[in-house]
Amino acid sequence: MDEDVVIVGGGHSKFGKRKGLGIRELAFEAVESLLKDFNMGLEDIDASVIGIAGEEFSGQGAPAAVINDEIGMAGKPTLRVESACATGTAAIKAAYGWIKAGFYDSVLVLGVEKMTSVSSARATELMARAGDVRWESPYGCTFPGYYALFASAHMKEYGTTKEMLSAVGVKAHHYGAMNPLAHLQKEVSLSEAMNAVPIAHPLNLYDCSLISDGAAAVVLTRESIAKKFTDTPIKIKGIGSGSDTMQVAQRKSLTSLQGAKDAARKAYKMAGITPNDVDVAEVHDCFTIAEIIATEDLGFFEPGQGGPAVLDQQTYIGGKIPVNVDGGLKSKGHPLGATGVSQAYELRKQLLGEAGKRQVDGATIGLSHNVGQSGQFVNVIIYGRD
Numbered sequence: 364m365d366e367d368v369v370i371v372g373g374g375h376s377k378f379g380k381r382k383g384l385g386i387r388e389l390a391f392e393a394v395e396s397l398l399k400d401f402n403m404g405l406e407d408i409d410a411s412v413i414g415i416a417g418e419e420f421s422g423q424g425a426p427a428a429v430i431n432d433e434i435g436m437a438g439k440p441t442l443r444v445e446s447a448c449a450t451g452t453a454a455i456k457a458a459y460g461w462i463k464a465g466f467y468d469s470v471l472v473l474g475v476e477k478m479t480s481v482s483s484a485r486a487t488e489l490m491a492r493a494g495d496v497r498w499e500s501p502y503g504c505t506f507p508g509y510y511a512l513f514a515s516a517h518m519k520e521y522g523t524t525k526e527m528l529s530a531v532g533v534k535a536h537h538y539g540a541m542n543p544l545a546h547l548q549k550e551v552s553l554s555e556a557m558n559a560v561p562i563a564h565p566l567n568l569y570d571c572s573l574i575s576d577g578a579a580a581v582v583l584t585r586e587s588i589a590k591k592f593t594d595t596p597i598k599i600k601g602i603g604s605g606s607d608t609m610q611v612a613q614r615k616s617l618t619s620l621q622g623a624k625d626a627a628r629k630a631y632k633m634a635g636i637t638p639n640d641v642d643v644a645e646v647h648d649c650f651t652i653a654e655i656i657a658t659e660d661l662g663f664f665e666p667g668q669g670g671p672a673v674l675d676q677q678t679y680i681g682g683k684i685p686v687n688v689d690g691g692l693k694s695k696g697h698p699l700g701a702t703g704v705s706q707a708y709e710l711r712k713q714l715l716g717e718a719g720k721r722q723v724d725g726a727t728i729g730l731s732h733n734v735g736q737s738g739q740f741v742n743v744i745i746y747g748r749d
Contacts, residue, residue, distance in 0.1 A: 367586040368462050369596035370746070371469075372401035373708040378577035378696035379546040380479045386421045386578075387433040389698075390475045393578035394434045397471075401582065402592050408582060409467035410440040414454035414474035416447055416699035419489050421477045430475065440467075447493050448649065449735030450474060451579070451703020452742035456602055458583045468585055469592075474705070475578035476698035486574050493736045495610050506649070507571060509611055509737040511563035514652035516617035518565065521667030523655065525565055529556035530673040531651035532569040532693055537679075539690025541720045546575045546696030570651040575696030579704040581711070597711045600636070600728070601745035603629030607738040622741035623660040623732060630730075630743040631662075638662035641745070642726035643713050644684055645706035647734040648691040654678075657732050658686060661743070680723055688713075688721045703742065706731035714748040 374397025376389050384392075390413075398404070411434075413427035423429055427443035446453035451474035458470040478486055487507075491500040494509070517523045536551040551569055559568035582592070589596040605622030608614055614621070631637060638661060646661070648654035655669035663684045664672050672678055678686040689695050689709045692702060710729035712718045729746045 368459050368583055368599050369586050369589050370581050370599070370707065370711055371584050371589050371592035371596050372397055372582040373711050374398070374400060374580040375544050375705060375708050376578045377544055378575045378698060381576040384576065386415065386423060386426055386430060386475050386477045389477060389576060389578040390430045390434055390473055393473060393475070393580040397580045397582065405435050407591070408436070408469045408471045410461065411436050411471040411473060412442050412444055412454045412458045414444045414450040414472070414700040414704065416445055416450045416476060417489060420481060420486070430473065434473070436471065446740040447735030448647065448697070448699050449703060449733045449740040449742050450700040451705065452731065452733040452744055453703070453740065455581070455583070455703065455707060455744065456604070456742060459599060459602065462583055462585055468588060470583050471580060472583060472704055473578060473580040474701035474703060476700040477576050478574045478698060479576050483574060498610060505563070506737065507563040507566055510650035510652055511566050512611065513617050513656065514565050517652060517656065520618050521670070523667070523670040525557060526553070527655065527670030527674055528565065528570055528651040529553055531648065531654045532556045534673060534679060535648065535687055535691045535693035538688045538721055539694025542690050542695060545690045545694050546573045547694050566650055566652070572649045572692035572697040575698045577696060577698040577701045579701045579708045581704060581707050595715055595748070597714050598747045598749065599744060600747040601630040601632070601634030603627060603633065603743045605741045609739055611737055619656060619660055619666065620734065620738035620741060622738050623657065623734065623743070626741045626743040627661045630745050634745040634747070636728065636745065640728055641684060641730045642728050643688065643710065643723040644686045644730045644732065645689070645709055646686055646691070646732040648687055648693050649697060649734070651693065653734070654686065654691070658684070661730065661732060680721070685723045688723065703731065703733040706733060707744070707746070710746050714746060
């Protein structure tokens with residue numbers, strides 16, 4: 364199929380510690396939100412792609428079948444997608460491929476995760492299994508540990524400072540405080556961020572994303588029938604994917620994610636744009652150093668300049684490239700399977716001019732950068748409004 368694939372609707376649950384709610388209820392909440400934004404009903408959607416990263420958080424095997432039932436799509440084809448923290452964008456890519464191949468006209472993409480049903484220690488252990496279970500996690504490697512290595516290497520090579528890391532957290536909380544869907548709607552001072560409890564040196568509490576529950580949904584369809592659903596479709600202009608070695612010790616660099624650079628290059632080429640054309644970006648700030656590295660890998664700043672750019676507020680609204688003005692993973696939250704879909708939801712709002720106090724004026728091109736594990740799965744998607 365030669366025609367473009369577009370987003371015609373979006374929905375989002377509240378992110379946070381959602382006591383008493385499981386994956387069914389969280390998914391239903393996102394779809395209920397979607398239907399309020401959507402001119403058609405679920406009967407007009409042909410199939411679903413469900414992104415959920417971990418079964419051990421919820422305890423439910425084959426979760427896509429349960430969710431498809433709960434949201435009112437029973438009897439329609441469904442697919443479960445998993446790519447660790449990049450699950451949400453992997454689900455969008457799968458739905459995009461289904462439509463491009465001509466299998467379906469319209470597909471619901473839903474990302475969901477229930478993470479707070481286990482302790483923080485247990486959640487850390489489960490996520491650590493996404494590292495190499497032979498040579499890394501048995502020896503104490505966790506994801507705060509991996510990103511602490513990246514931060515230390517970046518500091519040594521480029522002179523990145525703790526203040527720069529903390530400034531990323533300050534920005535995230537500044538915008539998260541304005542986002543009613545965010546997990547932690549709280550401003551944080553630079554002093555608080557720099558002096559919080561240590562987690563994995565040089566990272567502390569305010570350098571780390573949240574363990575959250577939540578869901579997000581979007582509907583993808585062919586451009587030729589989009590007018591059935593909305594007068595303002597958002598086009599998927601480019602998609603790129605990349606990967607890196609499973610073992611971090613085998614990588615050539617700890618200050619960049621090769622998979623992210625590869626994914627960005629492919630996405631820019633497909634969209635026919637450069638980094639300078641992007642008006643607003645959602646990047647995978649699972650840790651503050653991850654945002655700094657992302658802005659360099661995506662070509663927004665030269666290597667080593669991502670940290671100074673945050674201090675100069677170049678990643679704020681009004682700066683060179685607004686980044687994570689919904690609070691990002693750091694403040695909005697990080698329900699693994701939902702994150703990439705949540706990025707699409709936010710960028711759609713931005714490109715429609717519906718982001719309220721967090722609106723980037725005149726935004727017509729948005730970019731999402733979604734990383735699974737420590738760079739083994741990376742998807743970059745570029746969205747545009749003509």
